[in-house]
Amino acid sequence: SQTIHQWPATLVQPVGSPLSLECTVEGTSNPNLYWYRQAAGRGLQLLFYSVGIGQISSEVPQNLSASRPQDRQFILSSKKLLLSDSGFYLCAWSTGLAGKKNIQYFGAGTRLSVL
Amino acid sequence: GESVGLHLPTLSVQEGDNSIINCAYSNSASDYFIWYKQESGKGPQFIIDIRSNMDKRQGQRVTVLLNKTVKHLSLQIAATQPGDSAVYFCAENSNTGKLIFGQGTTLQVKP
Numbered sequence: 001s002q003t004i005h006q007w008p009a010t011l012v013q014p015v016g017s018p019l020s021l022e023c024t025v026e027g028t029s030n031p032n033l034y035w036y037r038q039a040a041g042r043g044l045q046l047l048f049y050s051v052g053i054g055q056i057s058s059e060v061p062q063n064l065s066a067s068r069p070q071d072r073q074f075i076l077s078s079k080k081l082l083l084s085d086s087g088f089y090l091c092a093w094s095t096g097l098a099g100k101k102n103i104q105y106f107g108a109g110t111r112l113s114v115l
Numbered sequence: 116g117e118s119v120g121l122h123l124p125t126l127s128v129q130e131g132d133n134s135i136i137n138c139a140y141s142n143s144a145s146d147y148f149i150w151y152k153q154e155s156g157k158g159p160q161f162i163i164d165i166r167s168n169m170d171k172r173q174g175q176r177v178t179v180l181l182n183k184t185v186k187h188l189s190l191q192i193a194a195t196q197p198g199d200s201a202v203y204f205c206a207e208n209s210n211t212g213k214l215i216f217g218q219g220t221t222l223q224v225k226p
Contacts, residue, residue: 042218043204043217043218043219044159044216046213046214090158101147101164102213103149106159106160108157108158109156109158111156
């Protein structure tokens with residue numbers, strides 16, 4: 001079966017520090033991968049998605065970047081964190097097979113607090 | 116633009132009663148819809164989905180209804196239990212291939 005791992009679960013970082021959140025998927029090949037941010041009490045905002053190694057699409061202009069160095073690895077980064085980067089970050093995957101349903105499966109999330 | 120919204124931010128029900136969570140969508144080209152459940156501090160979990168060529172689909176204690184005429188989606192939970200307390204999101208698969216999520220409805224189950 002497929003599993004998705006996301007870490008760390010909680011992170012407290014000072015303003016101006018760098019960020020690296022990692023997400024890995026097991027049990028599937030060539031998945032579509034996604035990074036979302038969720039503000040407290042709000043819905044999900046899509047930040048980045050990737051359909052393959054090295055292929056990244058950005059949904060909103062921001063202080064963050066994403067990379068996909070391996071098929072099942074997705075990394076969310078920042079060179080200098082802002083207070084507004086605080087939130088709950090979720091990684092998700094879906095099958096990349098054409099004609100299949102785009103059901104996305106989520107990791108447990110990372111709670112980021114920028115102080 | 117596309118939007119998926121929910122009619123009520125919070126729904127409070129008595130344990131054992133049935134719950135109905137509603138969702139409105141705007142893109143008539145969306146080909147299927149998904150309901151997710153998100154417990155506090157966790158990632159959303161897939162509950163059930165429905166294709167646009169269907170109007171009803173049933174799972175274990177849950178039923179999703181789709182009314183394409185008025186672009187309305189609902190999730191019905193039978194015999195609501197305390198473990199059903201969570202935020203419920205609907206999502207539509209847009210013609211761009213991305214999921215568009217609603218803002219969520221909080222379901223509170225009273226013992």
